[in-house]
Amino acid sequence: ILISCSQLGLTNFKLSCEDGQSGPTHESMQAVFDLKPFRPVVNLSNPTITNISFTLYAVLGVNEKTQILTTFLWLRLFWHHEFLVWDPDECDGITRISLPVKKLWSPDIIIYEFVDDDVSQACPYVYINHTGHIRWDRMLRLVSACNLEIFSFPFDVQNCTFTFGSYMVSPALTFEEMSGNSKRYLEASGEWELVVILGEASILQFGIDEWDIITFWVVIKRRPVLYVVNLLIPSSFLMLIDILSFYLPPHSVDRASFKMTLILGYTVFLLIMNDLLPSTANGTPIIGIYFSVCLALMVISLLETVIITNVLHHNSMKYREVPRWVRVVILKHIANLICYRQPEDVPPPSKAQEDKPERLDNCSGPWIIQPRAQEPAPHPASTTDLSELRAHLTSLQQDSERQDQWCHVGYILDFLLFRIYLLLISCYALVIICMWCIWIHQT
Template identity: 60%
Template sequence: MYKSAELQCSGSEAGPSYESLQTVFDRKPFRPTLNYSRPTSVNISFTIYAVLGVNEKSQILTTFLWLRMFWQHEFLTWTPAKCGAVEKISLPVEQIWTPDIIVYEFIDEDKSQRTPFVYVNHTGRVRYDKMLRVVSSCNLGIFHFPFDVQNCSLTFGSYMHTVRDVRLGLALPVEQILQNSLQYLETNGEWELVRIEGSPDILKFGIDEWDIITFWVVIRRRPVLYVVNLIIPSGFLMLIDIVSFFLPPHSTDRASFKMTLLLGYTVFLLIMNDLLPSTANGTPLIGIYFSVCLALLVLSLLETVIITHILHRGKLSGSVPGWVKSFVLGFLAQLICYKDKIDFSPPVLDLLPPDALSSGAERHLAFISQNLRMVREVLESKQQLQAQEEEWVQIGYVLDSLLYRLYLIFIGSYAIIIISVWCVWYNT
């Protein structure tokens, strides 16, 4: 039993004596208080030194932080005037009682370096600096990837001691914890620290209550890497697809070019698939963006197939139906202000009338006139077929121009929506 809570010092020794300290060391399993009805107050603060990684698939956040704890050890007090003016000493952390403060979200073994000593001043106030490599669970949302902001909680509390034994408090204001973390943050990688928020709370489990402090660490992804490697190349491929509409619709080069572009985009998605996060509870917006871009490339190729079919139909079918001609060449052409019209009126052959040729004196003139009439009929038939074919060609050009403008409107609207969603989320 302690007759006095104050440590004793020998006459010639600077600091508490070994014997008095050994008595304190023997009481390590017991909470250092003179009255067990009074809880021990533990004040904590921490500094985030690095954001080591975020695993979206496993929903894990890995950080490296320095935890600092203060508490009052009522048996480690002495009078500096009686102990050679010594006001502070360091003691082995294994030899004295330490609070069992843990991070509740911890899901892996702490592999960080252990701190072997604690500092104790003459008033009994103990300071314990502890390095932690925290592998914690976090509900990570990836919908707005790569412009996502993650809000992960770090809950500090005692593992066994309830509020009747250990009470927690803040050693520093939350704003100071944030400033220290921003000042000493060593990593300049994919993630940046935005803010830290914290508040004390009581954890209830059955009839017992534990004092806890929950900190919310808000980090934001630096999107430059993904913008350069994913979004910009995809935008270039879509731009090339838009430009390909300027190839002649009746040329087979357009279809082959679009098929090659579609194949290239598919290979691009396969190569960049490892950069995209994957979880079982959602799909990132950029994945939807890539899927829609791929669907647009397929629709672009389908549009080329339809226009090619219309352009070649004139060689296989007869004249254009009247309602098609009036709707496409009339209504749709005026709707899209299509003015590149072609004059299909066949040239008129200026031949002599049959009566004038047959009334000649010589018989061979009648024979020539008959042959010329046959040639004229053949030419008129070919010119009529050519005019019908050219009408189908003009219908194809009008439809191609209409579909191209609708394609541009859809791509423009889609791009504006995607960019707006990303910008609003990133700046919120």
């Protein structure tokens, strides 16, 4: 369809202006408005190139479960309208005007990652230069699909893709300029900070059709301070209390009850903080593994307390002889390995203390009180009675020695298992610190 310039109200492809009027006349622009369905070129073989740039203003939310990133962009489009050209000298020096975007042809820009309805606030006007160059600034609330990697949460870095496509499209600014502008506006944002914006222009072919696309890679990094304060530090304090609980004397304090209460408190802590942890079907974040390992270490600590309590209570009350291999392996070799020194023998009790309950100086407790010696009968003792009394006292002395040995076995095992537990905690802390350093180096 051929339309003459006179029919459009255009003279030499320029809008007309009247004397005393600022800008082109309404009649000449109305002729351009009537051509809205057509691409604004005189020769349809001439391409209309759309230039795109955007500024990442805010990261509104990251949903790890649905793998969706919600951002707010300031999108800027540039293209050339060959019919909106006028001479500023003839139009009272006017070089730029604004017109409703609904009255003009606008390029069709598609964002391939868009997964929701566009509920952005509309920007109704475009700015037009006297040379026919149009600039359209619009605000875009972009809900896009993004493959989120949450393994290193809360020290994760996400790389999301924004793909803009049209028949003829190119970047309006360099990717470094877009990244710099976005960093200036994103400094006041909350949880996320922008690392860099990268991009690449390419051609996408669908059969015989070719589409120009611009792919932007937006790299954002999470600020982990909130999660360190609310998750990692309280968990570390509970682990520290669990370590310090080993200094409670196992013979006089119910250490097992204390550790069970600590495990219960840690479980409640995990339930309360469960909402802060992301969850996806792709994997488990490392912080979840960290909490699981901490809980497992607390259970191991409780198991160690159960073993020591069994040695101090169960074996000593049966008055069984300490096996020879236990004396050789534990009381000799392991005691020397952990530098455990048994206290010197206590001198025999005086006559005033014979009537008092006898306790071991190292294993004093309600379960190892020695039975009081029977008082001698008022009548003269026979030889048989003296022999029985001596045998009874000898049996009590042997029981006291067995109890003393079992008590030292329990203490040696307690010291040994405590040091092994400290070694596990140290290795675990070293792994966490190394991962932290690797994350710092990568970012």
